Amino acid sequence: xxxxxxxxxxxxxxxxxxxxxxxxxxxxxxxxxxxxxxxxxxxxxxxxxxxxxxxxxxxxxxxxxxxxxxxxxxxxxxxxxxxxxxxxxxxxxxxxxxxxxxxxxxxxxxxxxxxxxxxxxxxxxxxxxxxxxxxxxxxxxxxxxxxxxxxxxxxxxxxxxxxxxxxxxxxxxxxxxxxxxxxxxxxxxxxxxxxxxxxxxxxxxxxxxxxxxxxxxxxxxxxxxxxxxxxxxxxxxxxxxxxxxxxxxxxxxxxxxxxxxxxxxxxxxxxxxxxxxxxxxxxxxxxxxxxxxxxxxxxxxx
Amino acid sequence: xxxxxxxxxxxxxxxxxxxxxxxxxxxxxxxxxxxxxxxxxxxxxxxxxxxxxxxxxxxxxxxxxxxxxxxxxxxxxxxxxxxxxxxxxxxxxxxxxxxxxxxxxxxxxxxxxxxxxxxxxxxxxxxxxxxxxxxxxxxxxxxxxxxxxxxxxxxxxxxxxxxxxxxxxxxxxxxxxxxxxxxxxxxxxxxxxxxxxxxxxxxxxxxxxxxxxxxxxxxxxxxxxxxxxxxxxxxxxxxxxxxxxxxxxxxxxxxxxxxxxxxxxxxxxxxxxxxxxxxxxxxxxxxxxxxx
Numbered sequence: 001x002x003x004x005x006x007x008x009x010x011x012x013x014x015x016x017x018x019x020x021x022x023x024x025x026x027x028x029x030x031x032x033x034x035x036x037x038x039x040x041x042x043x044x045x046x047x048x049x050x051x052x053x054x055x056x057x058x059x060x061x062x063x064x065x066x067x068x069x070x071x072x073x074x075x076x077x078x079x080x081x082x083x084x085x086x087x088x089x090x091x092x093x094x095x096x097x098x099x100x101x102x103x104x105x106x107x108x109x110x111x112x113x114x115x116x117x118x119x120x121x122x123x124x125x126x127x128x129x130x131x132x133x134x135x136x137x138x139x140x141x142x143x144x145x146x147x148x149x150x151x152x153x154x155x156x157x158x159x160x161x162x163x164x165x166x167x168x169x170x171x172x173x174x175x176x177x178x179x180x181x182x183x184x185x186x187x188x189x190x191x192x193x194x195x196x197x198x199x200x201x202x203x204x205x206x207x208x209x210x211x212x213x214x215x216x217x218x219x220x221x222x223x224x225x226x227x228x229x230x231x232x233x234x235x236x237x238x239x240x241x242x243x244x245x246x247x248x249x250x251x252x253x254x255x256x257x258x259x260x261x262x263x264x265x266x267x268x269x270x271x272x273x274x275x276x277x278x279x280x281x282x283x284x285x286x287x288x289x290x291x292x293x294x295x296x297x298x299x300x301x302x
Numbered sequence: 303x304x305x306x307x308x309x310x311x312x313x314x315x316x317x318x319x320x321x322x323x324x325x326x327x328x329x330x331x332x333x334x335x336x337x338x339x340x341x342x343x344x345x346x347x348x349x350x351x352x353x354x355x356x357x358x359x360x361x362x363x364x365x366x367x368x369x370x371x372x373x374x375x376x377x378x379x380x381x382x383x384x385x386x387x388x389x390x391x392x393x394x395x396x397x398x399x400x401x402x403x404x405x406x407x408x409x410x411x412x413x414x415x416x417x418x419x420x421x422x423x424x425x426x427x428x429x430x431x432x433x434x435x436x437x438x439x440x441x442x443x444x445x446x447x448x449x450x451x452x453x454x455x456x457x458x459x460x461x462x463x464x465x466x467x468x469x470x471x472x473x474x475x476x477x478x479x480x481x482x483x484x485x486x487x488x489x490x491x492x493x494x495x496x497x498x499x500x501x502x503x504x505x506x507x508x509x510x511x512x513x514x515x516x517x518x519x520x521x522x523x524x525x526x527x528x529x530x531x532x533x534x535x536x537x538x539x540x541x542x543x544x545x546x547x548x549x550x551x552x553x554x555x556x557x558x559x560x561x562x563x564x565x566x567x568x569x570x571x572x573x574x575x576x577x578x579x580x581x582x583x584x585x586x587x588x589x590x591x592x593x594x
Binding site for chain 1: 324327331332400406416422451513533568
């Protein structure tokens with residue numbers, strides 16, 4: 001029954017299926033095969049035997065990771081980086097969106113938007129270059145420090161300055177772009193509520209607190225769930241452009257560790273195990289965040 | 303007439319001040335690079351403090367960029383990736399979006415699930431690397447085109463847009479004897495120019511800015527895209543051997559401004575293009591966020 005129904009459908013919509021075929025081939029080749037390839041985390045990958053032919057070793061690589069001295073360090077660094085990024089980076093575009101919304105001149109508002117969106121399109125290679133030049137011991141920031149009589153510091157060699165550098169540059173690059181979704185949410189807030197608030201004598205700040213913020217709360221919650229779901233995903237691109245062995249202590253996160261162990265040191269199986277561990281934790285956090293949000297504020301992803 | 307209160311005027315004033323500060327903070331790093339690229343190398347090296355104007359005026363850095371074989375081949379490679387990549391990106395994305403927006407196709411839902419599933423579960427860096435390697439794509443520009451042929455996020459943006467096109471248009475085209483390919487390319491795409499523009503921008507910026515895949519998949523320096531070349535130039539300071547034999551044999555002064563000129567030359571095209579497409583962004587981001 002199903003077979004004939006499917007057969008008829010395939011025949012009737014053959015041109016449509018022909019269209020989707022290359023798309024499916026793409027997803028199989030570059031998503032599903034690599035997904036299946038994560039089984040090397042449970043194998044001892046030997047290039048000569050290939051992914052499918054290598055021998056099974058069970059949880060050996062996971063145990064090795066859990067007992068390694070790097071385990072605690074990379075998890076701590078990942079969580080701290082995410083935590084501070086969330087603490088400062090998450091509210092920043094919300095605040096900017098609220099302020100942009102209050103600008104009287106549409107022209108001024110548009111100019112501010114255009115300019116603050118710009119860094120989003122700049123490649124990390126260039127952002128990292130700017131960070132390097134600015135933080136050099138004879139760079140701009142140190143020139144200013146020296147002008148005020150301070151001592152010059154080579155920031156990128158200092159473990160304690162890496163997190164601030166990472167987060168400040170992240171905010172610089174993403175604050176404007178991040179406002180788009182909140183501005184759209186703000187434009188959906190009922191205008192009558194503002195009128196009512198004004199009649200009641202509410203000041204600007206009170207209007208923002210009691211009308212705008214509650215109005216965009218669902219959007220904020222969804223964005224927060226998504227951000228929490230990414231808490232173990234600190235991207236490696238910017239970090240590997242900036243870090244060096246002298247600051248691994250704070251700069252080395254899970255993804256950079258996976259990159260170094262796997263791509264640079266050829267410990268393919270071990271590194272795949274670390275990556276898999278990371279994705280599992282990550283997805284669990286997303287589910288958990290979604291569950292709590294559903295319970296507490298009735299907002300959820302699905 | 304709405305009377306503005308004193309408190310409101312104070313608020314507006316500080317708000318405007320904050321915005322101006324933000325604009326300065328956003329633009330200054332970019333202007334710094336621009337001023338440096340136009341400066342005379344020796345004066346730039348000895349300069350201390352906040353750069354507010356080029357130190358002297360010299361186009362030596364730009365001349366060096368345009369005469370540098372590594373940078374020129376970087377541009378050629380990136381241009382190839384951009385053009386070929388975009389054709390493949392847009393073709394496959396519109397195929398997928400069109401299929402997933404059709405009613406009355408039995409396998410639509412399972413295929414939708416099959417595709418969205420990959421947004422949540424990925425193989426990770428190492429399996430991805432090994433698989434691409436096993437396809438024989440190492441040291442080939444195709445390694446920078448095929449693995450990123452479709453962005454699921456972009457596919458869903460386009461699908462949502464296609465779903466909003468009235469069914470009657472499609473039906474009347476069918477009556478006139480048009481097939482699916484004709485309907486897609488002659489009717490749907492022309493009706494969806496805003497979303498097509500946004501996707502070209504997203505994919506295009508992605509190709510233009512990418513460097514990581516090139517770094518792991520390419521050994522042959524002649525194939526390096528521009529961003530990987532720029533990365534090596536930027537890192538050259540602390541890692542002189544990075545560029546190997548093709549290292550830039552220029553005087554220290556020119557090398558200093560060349561770094562900045564290279565950044566400007568690779569960043570300017572995008573920054574000049576994007577304001578024209580800005581009005582479409584909100585739509586793209588919103589649709590993506592709702593479905594993602």
